[in-house]
Amino acid sequence: MKILVVDDEHDVQVLFEQRFRKEIRDKEMEFVFAFSGEEALIYLNQNQHEAVLILSDINMPGMSGLELLRHIKEKHHEPPPVVMMITAYGDKENYDTAMRLGADDFLAKPLEFNVLKEKLKAIK
Amino acid sequence: MKAILKIVFLLSLPLFSNAQQSIPDSLRRELVMATDDSVRYTICRKLYDHYEETNKDSAFSYAEKTEQLASRHDKKLAVVHALDDKGYQLIGLGRYAESLQCLLQAFAIAENPKIETKENWPLFFASFAGNARLLMLSYTHHIFGLLMWQTENREQEIFHFREARRIATEIGHTVRQMMADMNLGRSFMTIDLLDSALNCEKEAERLALQSGFIKYLGQVYSTTGNTYLKKNDTAQAKKYYYLGIQMAQDQNNLSSLSGNYYPLTKIFLAERLMDSALMYAKKNLETIQQLGSVTGYFVNLGTVYENIYLGYQLKGQQDSIFKYLQLTLVNKDSIYKIRIKSLTEFQNLTFKEQLRLQNLEKEKSLYQSRVKMYGLIAGVGIFLLIALILYRNTRRQRKTNKELETSLADLKATQSQLVQSEKMASLGELTAGIAHEIQNPLNFVNNFSEVNTELIDEMLEQLAIDNKQQAIEIANDIKENEHKINHHGKRADSIVKGMLQHSRNSSGQKEPTDINVLADECMRLSYHGLRAKDKSFNAKTETDFDNNLPKINIAPQDIGRVIINLLxxxxxxxxxxxxxxPPPPEGGIQYEPSVSVSTQKLENKVVIKIRDNGNGVPQKVMDKIFQPFFTTKPVGEGTGLGLSMSYEIIKKGHGGELKVETKEGEFAEFIIILPV
Structure with a gap:
């Protein structure tokens, strides 16, 4: 399963690679990283059908996670990838907007990786 | 020289002054028949214009009428014009306090840009296509300058004439420029900047001839004359007074006329040419009598009678000396309180003179000396009366001052409350942002430390099977993660510290501060503060710091507050x-919001620039943005205190500068300059 992680903080890459090192080693999961909404879109356009799951931060300079979500859901990538939003702003308004734009799930920072792992396994 | 030739040419043109004399009567008839207020207004304005420099009492009453008419119909700019006219006439009448009230009212109206769009009644006669509100603002500054001149507030006087000129230049109004130059020249003359004075008057003359508005050329020449007199060039001074008299007569400007008669008389007195002195003094008396109450001016009935008295003293005509001495005393009764000193000196001198004369003529008849005594007693009586009036004025003034002080104190208290609430409001916004922003570093701290626990378990496993190589690799990962934990822990720390710093009441204590660190902190604080408020908000943020910046001595909370405010x-x-x-055209570029902070060292200054690619500051509010309570935000969104507070902090608190560069619709850049 290929997972695209979108976040403007570069340390997120190290964190994910370490927290999922077993899964990566066992080739259960494969991670790619984009550090902005724009970068994520470019990746998705060049690698159609590859990423099945997108984990995106919301507050990023330039294109926000919510805009990215709208683009993905509007442009009908086939099959539509699952999009989970991850944000420090876990309030109701953000949650509602994400859901309205078609997010599949919504997680708050600090991230509970055990919970995330459960959710990812359920999708698989 | 050319200019003078031009004047001579102008003077040689046929004169219209005869035709003018019937104007007021026909205007008054029209006024009685007028049925419409706007027509009445226009007639009163013309009548005012006629009497402006020919009779102060009539001019005042027509200024009052235009004000009533304009107020009744809420014609704001016409009201300002009438208030200024009234203020101007009140100066002449010596009613400075009332004049001040009129002018403050005029400022309050004219400084509001909203009245620009309102339709108005005609203002000055010559039609003007430019910004009428600014024209009125310039006029108000001008009259205010005159009031300051009469009350001897030199700095204020020059400031307001300069403002009047600046605005006039900005809107391209030659007549107002000329008037401001003319009075600035007089101000410079008063404080002995004689060359500047001559330059101003020369420019005023040029502008007057260029615009054809020569009503006040007489005054330009009297000031030029006065300046030459101060330079001890009596011949040149006289030349200008003669020119001024001719011009003022031609224009029927009695104020300017008397302004030329007076110094000319003084010259003749000094030269002991008593007949010439008496002739011009008497001409001046006639002029002043026609002009009405001008007790507020230096050249008034009192000073004119004084000249006649001095003339007769030169001649030694005893009866005339006494007659005019009495008249002088009687007519000096309305002189403003700040002239108490010079008045007293004058009185002392005349008394001494009186005594001297008495001694000299003791041998003359008893009858004559009795007359003298009566004169003296009358003089003393009048002097006491003047003293009483002045005392009363002073007391009234003091009472008004006290009331003003109380309301000033009230205002200050209210202002400090507002400043406090502005602080609290921005603090509230920031706290919300920080509560969220702290989650980001926390995310790393929590997760990396959990990862490390797992890694340590793994390392122990590897050590148990003696796989040293693997154990070392894991240990390195742990170390790297530990760094990250530490880094993000510190990041959280600085966010919290930054917030605390912002909330703390500034002690104003200055300490050596790294501006780059401060600016960076502020950038994060304000960015996240806004993100917390508006979820959809996003902008590119950039920082460009000069690494060679020295630490400078500032109050970090205060400067931080300014930077956050600007950001x-x-x-x-x-x-x-x-x-x-608007959405970008197909293939076009979407607008991308961007805000940047940069620092730079320049000689012995540190420059902080805060730039955004937003809508910029509109030119017409540029001069207002640093004023308290000015805001472009909708009601309830801004207190209008942010920039004025910032300005105070930079300018007064740190001796620096706060400037703005902007292009409407493209960018705004606020520049803080702090001395090292």
Missing amino acids: TNAFYSVMQKKKTA
């Missing part, structure tokens, strides 16, 4: 622009 404005501006930006 908050910048973010607000780009957000507004994004909201209203």
Whole structure:
């Protein structure tokens, strides 16, 4: 399963690679990283059908996670990838907007990786 | 020289003054028949213009009428004009306090840009296509300058004439420029900047001839004359007084006329040419009598009678000396309180003179000396009366001052409350942002430390099977993660510290501060503060710091508050622009909000620039943005204190500068310059 992680903080890459090192080693999961909404879109356009799951931060300079979500859901990538939003702003308004734009799930920072792992396994 | 030739030419043209004399009567008839207020207004304005420099009492009453008419119909700019006219006439009448009230009222109206769009009644006669409100603002500054001149507030006087000139230049109004130059020249003359004075008057003359508005050329020449007199060039001074008299007569400007008669008389007195002195003094008396109450001016009935008296003293005509001495005393009764000193000196001198004369003529008849005594007693009586009036004025003034002080104290208290609430409001916004922003570093701290626990378990496993190589690799990962934990822990720490710093009441204590660190902190604080408030908000943030910046001595909370304030404005501006930006054309570039902070060392200064690519500051509010309570935000969104507070902090608190560069619709850049 290929997972695209979108976040403007570069340390997120190290964190994910370490927290999922077993899964990566066992080739259960494969991670790619984009550090902005724009970068994520470019990746998705060049690698159609590859990423099945997108984990995106919301507050990023330039294109926000919510805009990215709208683009993905509007442009009908086939099959539509699952999009989970991850944000420090876990309030109701953000949650509602994400859901309205078609997010599949919504997680708050600090991230509970055990919970995330459960959710990812359920999708698989 | 050319200019003078031009005047001679102008003077040689046929004169219209005879035709003018019937004007007021026909205007008054028209006024009685007028049925419409706007017509009445126009007639009263013409009558005012006629009497402006020919009779102060009539001019005042027509200024009052135009004010009533304009107020009744809420014609704001016409009201300002009438208030200024009234203020001007009140100066002449010596009623300075009332004049001040009129002018403050005029400022309050004219400084409000909203009245620009309102339709108005005609103002000055010559039609003007430019910004009428600024024209009135310039006029108000001008009259205010005159009031300051009469009450001898030199700095204020020059400031307001300069403002009047600046605005007039900005809107391209030659007549107002000329008037301001003319009076600035007189101000410079008074404080002995004689060359500057001559330059101003020369420019005023040029502008007067260029615009054809020569009503006040007489005054330009009297000031020029006065300046030459101060330079001890009596011949040149006389030449200008003669020119001034001719011009003022031609223009029927009695104020300017008396302004030329007076110094000319003084010259003749000094030269002991008593017949010439008496002739011009008497001409001046006639002029002043026609002009009405001009007790507020230096050249008034009192000073004119004084000249006649001095003339007769030169001649030694005893009866005339006494007659005019009495008249002098009687007519000096309305002189303003700040002239108490010079008046007293004058009185002392005349008394001494009186005594001297008495001694000299003791041998003359008893009858004559009795007359003298009566004169003296009358003089003393009048002097006491004047003293009483002045005392009363002073007391009234003191009472008004006290009331003003109380309301000033009230205002100050209210202002400090407002400043406090502005602080609290921005603090509230920031706290919300920080509560969220702290989650990001926390995310790393929590997760990396959990990962490390797992890694340590793994390392132990590897050590148990003696796989040293693997164990070392894991240990390195742990170490790297530990660094990250530490880094993000510190990041959280600085966010919290930054917030605390902002909330703390500034002690104003200055300490050596790294501006780059401060600016960076502020950038994060304000960015996240706004993100917390508006979920959809996003902007590119950039920092460009000069690494060679020395630590400088500032109050970090205060400067921090300024930077946050400017950044908050910048973010607000780009957000507004994004909201209203039209969608880009196909293939075009979407507007991308961007805010940047940069620092730079320049000689012995540190420059901090806060730039945004938002809508910029509109030119017409540029001079207002640092004023308290000025805001472009909708009601309830801004207190209008941010920039004025910032300005105070930079300018007064740190001896620095706060400037703005902007292009409407493109960018705004606020520049803080702090001395090292």
